[in-house]
Amino acid sequence: MNWFVFAARNLLRNQRRSAVTILAAAFGFAAVNVFGGFTTYMFDNLRDGFIYAGGNGHLQIFRTGYKENATTDPGKYLVPGELYERLTHLPETDGRIRLVAGTMELTGQLDAGDRAGIFVAKAFQPSHRDVFFKESKTLGRGASFLDNGTALSDESPNEIGIANGVERILGLKIGADVALMARTVDGQINVVDATVRNTFASPSSELDEKLIVLPLRLAQDLVQTEGVGRIAVLLKHRRDIPAVEKSLQALLEAEGGGYEVKRWDEESEFYQLTKKMFNMIFGIVFLILIGIVSMSVMNTMSMAIIERTTEIGTLRALGLRRAGVIRLFAMEGMLIGAGGALAGMILSFIVWLFIKIQSPVWTPPTIGRKVPLEIGLVPEYLLMTTIFLIVLTFAAAVIPARRASGQGIVEALGHV
Amino acid sequence: MSLVHVRSAHKTYALGDTLIEALKGVDLTIAEGEFVAIWGPSGSGKSTLCHLIGIIDQPTSGCVEFDGVDVLALSDDARSDLRNRKIGFVFQNFNLVPVLSALENVQLPLQMQGVPDEESRTQALEMLTKVGLEDHADHWPKKLSGGQRQRVAIARALINRPSVIVADEPTANLDSENAQKIIDLMRSLNREFRTSFVFSTHDERLLASVDRKVHLLDGLITEDVKVPSK
Numbered sequence A: 001m002n003w004f005v006f007a008a009r010n011l012l013r014n015q016r017r018s019a020v021t022i023l024a025a026a027f028g029f030a031a032v033n034v035f036g037g038f039t040t041y042m043f044d045n046l047r048d049g050f051i052y053a054g055g056n057g058h059l060q061i062f063r064t065g066y067k068e069n070a071t072t073d074p075g076k077y078l079v080p081g082e083l084y085e086r087l088t089h090l091p092e093t094d095g096r097i098r099l100v101a102g103t104m105e106l107t108g109q110l111d112a113g114d115r116a117g118i119f120v121a122k123a124f125q126p127s128h129r130d131v132f133f134k135e136s137k138t139l140g141r142g143a144s145f146l147d148n149g150t151a152l153s154d155e156s157p158n159e160i161g162i163a164n165g166v167e168r169i170l171g172l173k174i175g176a177d178v179a180l181m182a183r184t185v186d187g188q189i190n191v192v193d194a195t196v197r198n199t200f201a202s203p204s205s206e207l208d209e210k211l212i213v214l215p216l217r218l219a220q221d222l223v224q225t226e227g228v229g230r231i232a233v234l235l236k237h238r239r240d241i242p243a244v245e246k247s248l249q250a251l252l253e254a255e256g257g258g259y260e261v262k263r264w265d266e267e268s269e270f271y272q273l274t275k276k277m278f279n280m281i282f283g284i285v286f287l288i289l290i291g292i293v294s295m296s297v298m299n300t301m302s303m304a305i306i307e308r309t310t311e312i313g314t315l316r317a318l319g320l321r322r323a324g325v326i327r328l329f330a331m332e333g334m335l336i337g338a339g340g341a342l343a344g345m346i347l348s349f350i351v352w353l354f355i356k357i358q359s360p361v362w363t364p365p366t367i368g369r370k371v372p373l374e375i376g377l378v379p380e381y382l383l384m385t386t387i388f389l390i391v392l393t394f395a396a397a398v399i400p401a402r403r404a405s406g407q408g409i410v411e412a413l414g415h416v
Numbered sequence B: 001m002s003l004v005h006v007r008s009a010h011k012t013y014a015l016g017d018t019l020i021e022a023l024k025g026v027d028l029t030i031a032e033g034e035f036v037a038i039w040g041p042s043g044s045g046k047s048t049l050c051h052l053i054g055i056i057d058q059p060t061s062g063c064v065e066f067d068g069v070d071v072l073a074l075s076d077d078a079r080s081d082l083r084n085r086k087i088g089f090v091f092q093n094f095n096l097v098p099v100l101s102a103l104e105n106v107q108l109p110l111q112m113q114g115v116p117d118e119e120s121r122t123q124a125l126e127m128l129t130k131v132g133l134e135d136h137a138d139h140w141p142k143k144l145s146g147g148q149r150q151r152v153a154i155a156r157a158l159i160n161r162p163s164v165i166v167a168d169e170p171t172a173n174l175d176s177e178n179a180q181k182i183i184d185l186m187r188s189l190n191r192e193f194r195t196s197f198v199f200s201t202h203d204e205r206l207l208a209s210v211d212r213k214v215h216l217l218d219g220l221i222t223e224d225v226k227v228p229s230k
């Protein structure tokens, strides 16, 4: 027999009370991990949604001032075609880079014969877009967001995609011919003809009635340039981001400067804000759970201590030091913590399994369509919560135990 | 040689506004191997004196020396260790730990010292044999009779071979036949191990086999008689 067995048997004295306390700890454990698993899943998807589905890549290159002036005077802040052309060959020499994809953002007027409207266009090379979708590891893997029609292709440079809202308000059908009108880099008005090839769900409702996607070539023809607005750099591994960022900065410095290289997380304001918000919610939930768990453990231990006052007096009379009394109750607390972690793990797994089987769907922001809800149980989190829970229950037991160990032996012995 | 030395000990309890003087200046020396009974009516201060001798309480004034050391000067840990190694306790209500078997209860004082389980089991079993309970080693306290429980408690008190065992009314919860058996057992262990025993009682019938009778009345020793050993 050792102290550990002694502590375990003490917990079995009041089985119902111990079970309730362990269950409270288990619920706290499971809540933290399920919620943590959900936020992890969500952040992973927001991240990959931005990098892959959004076509933004891990790093972005643009001229200093482009972001501020892209809509009013885009021509002045484009990356020259000649430089872009050289950058597209980077994957051949730098194994970390998967793809360098030029993009353009522009606004103009879309003329559908009897009706017309403002458009906001994103332009990219269709084959590049396919690479982004193919590389995506989470949401949107392998898929595009097309509702009707087929994906744009390099072979048909005059075919465009339109958001559902544009389709609706302009009454456009697949195959309809339209004219796109915009200012060239020199300030002239230019018009190109295009055919609607597909319709898609817009990632944000504000843009739904304006957004269209163009092949990069068509956009360049429209504004009469060989240059591009932003360059999205897609990497093979996220871990290479800082290193590639540095080498791109050095490379562009050598080109005479005036360029900016931004990481995806600097550019995705939405991700940052969401993450901040969820971290805060998580923090609050975590604090509440800490409070509930530690209070319930403290309550259980206090009750056990009161019930066992005479026994504490006896142990002290037999020569157990104060620290020995504290250690005994701390062990009992830790056992509650360990039991709670174990039960909590089982509970988390059950929730995980339930969600796996039920596969509920939800519509995450920036994706614009229903996706299956998942929670990713993170082993590191499970381990960390286990350690944390044991430390917490240990501390929650020590507080009343300290008081118990300090009381007079004679008073404790006389306690009935 | 004197083992425990209580010197002009006073003990005052505050009960609301009134002060109760449980001990009013007690001098007592316990020698090695003595078998001492402290007897007196209820409220005379027997328990209070036992607590002082067992170093689980401190006098309001006066001092208690153990092996020549003033125990008031010791830290709480040092007093705990002293109790663990040199003092055994037997309680009126037996005070066995209910979740521990008879054997495990006897092991407790050794376990507090960190003696390996294997070793303490052997010793505890030996001690249970001494009190005639080797067959009950695995029994839970609640399955034992009062007399058996008190014998387990005696084995537990003796396991560390202490210098003195303090027993405050060890027989108060036993019938007279069992009470006498417990006193006889303590007496034979006292002879075998040369361990001093100090027990309190208000039952004069139990004083037949003692070396020394200390009579306590109203917090004072009124009589301290050494009985020539038979």
Ligand SMILES: Nc1ncnc2c1ncn2[C@@H]1O[C@H](COP(=O)(O)OP(=O)(O)OP(=O)(O)O)[C@@H](O)[C@H]1O
Pocket (backbone or CB within 6 Å): B013, B014, B015, B020, B021, B022, B040, B041, B042, B043, B044, B045, B046, B047, B048, B049, B202
């Ligand atoms: N904690 C306490 N608070 C107040 N008074 C106390 C306390 N403990 C003991 N007393 C008082 O001190 C006196 C001596 O008590 P003590 O318990 O030592 O006597 P006792 O001889 O052991 O009596 P009993 O035979 O009833 O056990 C009694 O008057 C008792 O009421």
Ligand SMILES: [Mg+2]
Pocket (backbone or CB within 6 Å): B046, B047, B048, B168, B169
């Ligand atoms: Mg008493």
